[in-house]
Amino acid sequence: MIFKRYEWQLLLRILLLFGFMCAAAYGLVSNNNLYIFLPLPFIIYLIFNLLYQYTKIQQEVQEFAEAAQYRDFSRHYAIKNAPSNVQVLRQGFNEINVTFKTINRERETQYHYLQNILELVGTGILSYEQETGEVGWINESFKNLISIPYLRNISSLEKRAPELYEEIIKLRSGNSRVVTIQHEQQKLKILLMASLLRSEDKLYKLVAFQNVSDAMDESESNAWSKLLNVMTHEIMNSVAPISSLANTLKNRLKRSDIANSATGHDLEDLELGIDTIKRRSEGLLKFTESYRSLNKITKLELQHTLVYELFENLNTLMLPTLEKKNIELDVILRDLNLAIDVDVNLLEQVLINLLVNAIEAVKDRPEPTISLSAEVQGNKTLIKVSDNGLGMSAELLEKIFIPFFSTRKTGSGIGLSLCKQIMLMHKGNITVQSTEGKGTVFTLQF
Numbered sequence: 001m002i003f004k005r006y007e008w009q010l011l012l013r014i015l016l017l018f019g020f021m022c023a024a025a026y027g028l029v030s031n032n033n034l035y036i037f038l039p040l041p042f043i044i045y046l047i048f049n050l051l052y053q054y055t056k057i058q059q060e061v062q063e064f065a066e067a068a069q070y071r072d073f074s075r076h077y078a079i080k081n082a083p084s085n086v087q088v089l090r091q092g093f094n095e096i097n098v099t100f101k102t103i104n105r106e107r108e109t110q111y112h113y114l115q116n117i118l119e120l121v122g123t124g125i126l127s128y129e130q131e132t133g134e135v136g137w138i139n140e141s142f143k144n145l146i147s148i149p150y151l152r153n154i155s156s157l158e159k160r161a162p163e164l165y166e167e168i169i170k171l172r173s174g175n176s177r178v179v180t181i182q183h184e185q186q187k188l189k190i191l192l193m194a195s196l197l198r199s200e201d202k203l204y205k206l207v208a209f210q211n212v213s214d215a216m217d218e219s220e221s222n223a224w225s226k227l228l229n230v231m232t233h234e235i236m237n238s239v240a241p242i243s244s245l246a247n248t249l250k251n252r253l254k255r256s257d258i259a260n261s262a263t264g265h266d267l268e269d270l271e272l273g274i275d276t277i278k279r280r281s282e283g284l285l286k287f288t289e290s291y292r293s294l295n296k297i298t299k300l301e302l303q304h305t306l307v308y309e310l311f312e313n314l315n316t317l318m319l320p321t322l323e324k325k326n327i328e329l330d331v332i333l334r335d336l337n338l339a340i341d342v343d344v345n346l347l348e349q350v351l352i353n354l355l356v357n358a359i360e361a362v363k364d365r366p367e368p369t370i371s372l373s374a375e376v377q378g379n380k381t382l383i384k385v386s387d388n389g390l391g392m393s394a395e396l397l398e399k400i401f402i403p404f405f406s407t408r409k410t411g412s413g414i415g416l417s418l419c420k421q422i423m424l425m426h427k428g429n430i431t432v433q434s435t436e437g438k439g440t441v442f443t444l445q446f
Helices: 002-030 033-037 040-069 084-120 140-146 154-160 162-170 213-253 256-261 264-291 307-324 344-362 415-425
Strands: 124-129 135-138 176-183 186-199 202-211 303-306 328-333 339-342 369-377 380-387 429-435 439-445
Touching: 002 033, 002 040, 040 084, 124 140, 140 202, 154 162, 162 176, 162 186, 303 307, 303 344, 307 328, 307 344, 307 369, 339 344, 344 369, 344 380, 344 415, 344 439, 415 429
Parallel strands: 328 369
Antiparallel strands: 124 135, 124 202, 176 186, 186 202, 303 339, 369 380, 380 439, 429 439
């Protein structure tokens, strides 16, 4: 409506200007001064009026363009008191501002929505400008995973984690790579994935950090389980007939016809050889049977168990051994109502194994101490068995969960492997931190 009224006004001015100019032209042709000088003031007024309106419109457009340049869409343009020619522009400007406000609100909502999603996911996210290295955004998962509270430039990561920095720089868009990093005295396997995106003529590199230690541990455990199945099956099938045959041969040697036909010395040699074969075969069968325990556990009997009762039972069970070796056991539990859903028998087996290992580690220390504690961190319940023993080297820490590996001459090498399998069945994990000369901490995560 305003626009149509302005159109009519503009048309009227043009027609008047045209009429007065025609009258002035007629005065010039007819040499009539009245027709020349009478329309002249009206012509000058109309021309200046059109120029003023044009200048006013140009000024309004320029002001709106400056506001748009600085992304200021909060201004409201008054329409009622404005000239009619400007009213149309101001109404259009107000509509544009409303549209941009709506778009900005939607973008801001989407940004916060996406930001909240990225903060909630367990995958670490890092974005930085490819050319300058300036970090655009990182989420809390990345900060917790890398133990870095703030990162302004990707080059700052080179001082804290040089190997990780090199892998990030070398990683190409669309590729992925598994790297090992040190996190709170633990080695974590991190899957890196990268992609590139362009925004406002800047090229950004987006890197995702996913902790795959648990998944790889589970895959490794499954691989060992399959290998043990094959090994025990083949060894049992091969050795059992040998043991049976050795027993048969020994019985046949005792027959009177064979005993009378051979010299005493020959019989002694034969019996000794057969006894050796039989003894070693039975020993190998027993050795193989012990590894079957790694694969016997197939189902959990979960119970809602108070950690307090679990610790009390362990203390009662291990107390005689601890007193005999003069070892102090500290039980730390702040929340007596702390409970977990576990297979009590299997978890006790894990904790007994860890306590026995701790006893072995501290037996030669001047003030041997073992600590058994439990706490809640985030959404995880942690049970820790720590000691002030001799500790372990970094090389040894990488091997202790491998089946058959043992640091003791009399060890079977299945204790910690069995502990890891039990924890993985509970959808948890077992980790270890150790410092040579200071001690070791095993942590069960539920």
